[in-house]
Amino acid sequence: MALDNERKSEIEESRKQTETTFRVSSPGIEEILYKPLEVLDHGFIRVIDYMGNDNSVVQAARVSYGKGTKKTSEDRGLIQYLMRHHHTTPFEMCDIKLHVKLPIFIARQWIRHRTASVNEYSARYSILDNEFYIPKREQLAAQSKSNRQGRDEILDDENAKRVFDLLIEDSKSTYDHYREMLNEDENGNIIDENKTGLARELARMNLTLNYYTEWYWKTNLHNLLNFIRLRADSHAQYEIRVYAEIMQDIVKKWVPLTYEAFMEYRVNSVGVSGKGVKALKELIKGDKVTQETSGMSKREWAEFSEMFELQKILTNA
Helix, strand or coil: CCCHHHHHHHHHHHHCCCCCCCCCHHHHHHCCCCCCCEEECCEEEEEEEEEHHHHHHHHHHHHHCCCCCCCHHHHHHHHHHHHHCCCCCCHHEEEEEEEEEEEEHHHHHHHHCCCCCCECCCCCCCCCCCCCCCCCCHHHHHHHCCCCCCCEECCHHHHHHHHHHHHHHHHHHHHHHHCCCCHHHCCCEECCCCCCCCCCCCHHHHHHCEEEEEEEEEEEHHHHHHHHHCCCCCCCHHHHHHHHHHHHHHHHHHHHHHHHHHHHHHHHHCCCCCCHHHHHHHHHHCCCCHCCCCCCHHHHHHHHHHHHHHHHHHHHH
């Protein structure tokens, strides 16, 4: 990822400005405020602003008048209780605003998380940079035969080279045509005085989905955690997962007690159906349980068995 000198200077100037405030702050977030955290080949995430910290979650839950005199251990216990019992509103008291640069096809996945305020870079007003996403060699995989939205084995060298060549050729060609239709250079100057450029809002039509866009994305902590839980999962698409993993690290710096509870009761926990609970109780008592006696479908039983490594339990029984 390459930021031009003007943007680097803008970030440096922003980090020089300090304010005296009575508002709560987060030392971890202050360390990375405004800094671009690199993602993929040209992308980044920057924390632009935030409101609240772990104390804000606790304060909202207790409806107290300030930070209070509770010990950290008591705050941790309360936050874990809130997370464990799905009390969401205290976590909605914290907000964060991110500046994200990402490929357009990932932006279209991302925007499905509708619980946020978004303001995207306008290609009706400005000219898009000549930056497009090209996957790394190890990310070029065939379509999964068992999962319609997943990947299978990595392409061999010959097929990988063919895909690379097509991606780069198409990306460069469409951008050249984009600039030709605009009849403008990167500074907005007319290229050919004898030609009339097409409106920017129309010229962008032919650009491929791997071109980069940017937006400001503001959401509360509860919805951010939900985004991370879904998109940092190993089954999520790689290109959005790497953004979610960086956001997960941001949460760790911002609200460490909430992050700890989130990992314990959301990420590293499992959900079990009523049939699953019944089957577990029977197994603990030493009773024999099968897919047929459990009442679960074959798919649910397979997931249940894998989750609790039942094959080992039943083999040793």
